[in-house]
Amino acid sequence: MADSSSCSSRSTFAVMVGLSQILGLGSVVLIGVWMGHYHGGFAWDGSAYQFNVHPLCMVLGLVFLQGDAILVYRVFRNEEKKNVKMLHGLIHLLALVVSIVGVTAVFENHAASNITHMYTLHSWCGIITLILFFSQWIMGLLFFLFPVASSRLRAAYLPVHVVCGVVLLVMSIGTSLLGITEKLLFSILTTYSSFPPEGVFANILGLVLVSFGVVVGYLITKEEYRRPPNPEELSLSVHFKTLTETGSPTTP
Amino acid sequence: MADSSSCSSRSTFAVMVGLSQILGLGSVVLIGVWMGHYHGGFAWDGSAYQFNVHPLCMVLGLVFLQGDAILVYRVFRNEEKKNVKMLHGLIHLLALVVSIVGVTAVFENHAASNITHMYTLHSWCGIITLILFFSQWIMGLLFFLFPVASSRLRAAYLPVHVVCGVVLLVMSIGTSLLGITEKLLFSILTTYSSFPPEGVFANILGLVLVSFGVVVGYLITKEEYRRPPNPEELSLSVHFKTLTETGSPTTP
Numbered sequence: 001m002a003d004s005s006s007c008s009s010r011s012t013f014a015v016m017v018g019l020s021q022i023l024g025l026g027s028v029v030l031i032g033v034w035m036g037h038y039h040g041g042f043a044w045d046g047s048a049y050q051f052n053v054h055p056l057c058m059v060l061g062l063v064f065l066q067g068d069a070i071l072v073y074r075v076f077r078n079e080e081k082k083n084v085k086m087l088h089g090l091i092h093l094l095a096l097v098v099s100i101v102g103v104t105a106v107f108e109n110h111a112a113s114n115i116t117h118m119y120t121l122h123s124w125c126g127i128i129t130l131i132l133f134f135s136q137w138i139m140g141l142l143f144f145l146f147p148v149a150s151s152r153l154r155a156a157y158l159p160v161h162v163v164c165g166v167v168l169l170v171m172s173i174g175t176s177l178l179g180i181t182e183k184l185l186f187s188i189l190t191t192y193s194s195f196p197p198e199g200v201f202a203n204i205l206g207l208v209l210v211s212f213g214v215v216v217g218y219l220i221t222k223e224e225y226r227r228p229p230n231p232e233e234l235s236l237s238v239h240f241k242t243l244t245e246t247g248s249p250t251t252p
Numbered sequence: 253m254a255d256s257s258s259c260s261s262r263s264t265f266a267v268m269v270g271l272s273q274i275l276g277l278g279s280v281v282l283i284g285v286w287m288g289h290y291h292g293g294f295a296w297d298g299s300a301y302q303f304n305v306h307p308l309c310m311v312l313g314l315v316f317l318q319g320d321a322i323l324v325y326r327v328f329r330n331e332e333k334k335n336v337k338m339l340h341g342l343i344h345l346l347a348l349v350v351s352i353v354g355v356t357a358v359f360e361n362h363a364a365s366n367i368t369h370m371y372t373l374h375s376w377c378g379i380i381t382l383i384l385f386f387s388q389w390i391m392g393l394l395f396f397l398f399p400v401a402s403s404r405l406r407a408a409y410l411p412v413h414v415v416c417g418v419v420l421l422v423m424s425i426g427t428s429l430l431g432i433t434e435k436l437l438f439s440i441l442t443t444y445s446s447f448p449p450e451g452v453f454a455n456i457l458g459l460v461l462v463s464f465g466v467v468v469g470y471l472i473t474k475e476e477y478r479r480p481p482n483p484e485e486l487s488l489s490v491h492f493k494t495l496t497e498t499g500s501p502t503t504p
Contacts, residue, residue: 120436121432121454159474163473177377177429177430181372181437182437185433185434206373210423217419
């Protein structure tokens with residue numbers, strides 16, 4: 001009975017991880033098709049084609065890669081923690097680089113086209129998210145990959161790091177939805193209400209992004225998918241109960 | 253040492269709850285001022301003034317009241333569970349009624365002004381959120397307030413109910429941000445880029461809503477603010493470990 005339950009739990013986990021990848025990759029493909037098919041493709045010449053690089057990079061970097069960087073702690077929960085940490089940091093680094101390219105694309109496009117920078121809610125949320133994402137990455141590097149802080153500080157920071165990671169993923173998805181709405185209203189304001197293919201297509205992309213967030217959220221909050229405690233790691237790592245006075249150890 | 257730590261934890265909790273109320277009430281006041289001062293106030297006559305009821309009710313119902321309905325499990329964590337459950341259900345009922353008024357306002361305004369219904373990403377996300385919110389309320393009523401399901405089913409549904417509640421609050425805040433962006437682009441498209449007071453005001457409202465979500469998220473995910481286990485309740489309620497085969501009991 002316990003075996004069959006554990007087997008069913010593993011199957012559900014595999015299905016949900018597969019679904020997360022379909023939704024995540026799906027959103028990257030959909031944003032690429034939207035910018036490629038409906039807005040003429042990509043370039044790096046300050047034109048509107050350079051703008052198109054922005055949504056593609058942000059969805060790829062801050063949504064899909066950031067989501068996957070978080071998921072590695074669930075997918076590889078039986079692998080050596082040091083390696084998983086390294087992979088987590090590397091995918092986040094990739095997400096950061098891709099996002100910086102995406103933000104550069106829109107700033108250069110705005111400068112070339114004399115469009116005011118940073119006046120919309122999307123841009124305010126986006127820049128806050130990117131700054132916090134960068135800070136979170138630097139803090140993660142200092143605290144966990146090349147630990148310079150004391151064990152006590154690291155143990156105290158770990159739950160903050162975990163919660164901030166989830167908040168950042170949610171903020172990234174929310175900011176993407178704001179970007180979709182802005183792009184639609186700037187491009188097809190007068191025809192949007194007649195359900196043109198581009199409007200429906202972009203709305204569906206929005207729902208795919210929300211679904212990605214929900215599936216990733218499910219996988220990272222479900223107790224039984226957490227990394228199982230490993231006595232050897234516990235004795236070496238910061239996740240040791242006696243290091244914190246108030247609570248139980250938290251595994252990201 | 254333990255006493256001083258517990259006292260500091262209680263102070264932090266009180267400050268964060270106070271902050272959540274300032275941000276939540278602040279967002280209701282800000283949306284009221286936006287619609288009242290910049291868009292002429294409120295009415296129920298099919299006009300644009302009726303539209304103004306929509307954002308006010310949605311922020312009040314689906315954001316502030318929903319957030320507070322969730323928070324009662326933390327704020328009253330030492331009160332009798334039955335009463336807290338009742339309060340949780342009642343505030344959610346109020347949130348539901350206010351939200352239905354808000355949705356009716358916009359549907360009637362669209363019908364009176366010959367505006368197409370349900371074509372934007374905001375409307376798609378909004379209607380999905382409201383339907384799920386209604387379903388979640390009905391399920392909560394059947395499972396926890398007037399339990400018709402077996403104890404085993406209730407124990408299995410509890411973590412789903414908790415996660416769905418958080419997802420719904422996040423979706424409500426995200427949908428509000430989409431609504432803010434839509435309203436700004438429909439109203440001040442040509443002047444938004446010159447940082448007019450209305451644009452800056454509405455952007456700040458967006459950030460206040462995000463901050464409310466982050467503070468409520470912090471309060472409901474922090475382990476030490478959870479309802480402490482009560483042996484008497486455990487023996488009577490569905491939160492009994494042996495009822496679930498796989499995991500530990502989850503307190504909302």
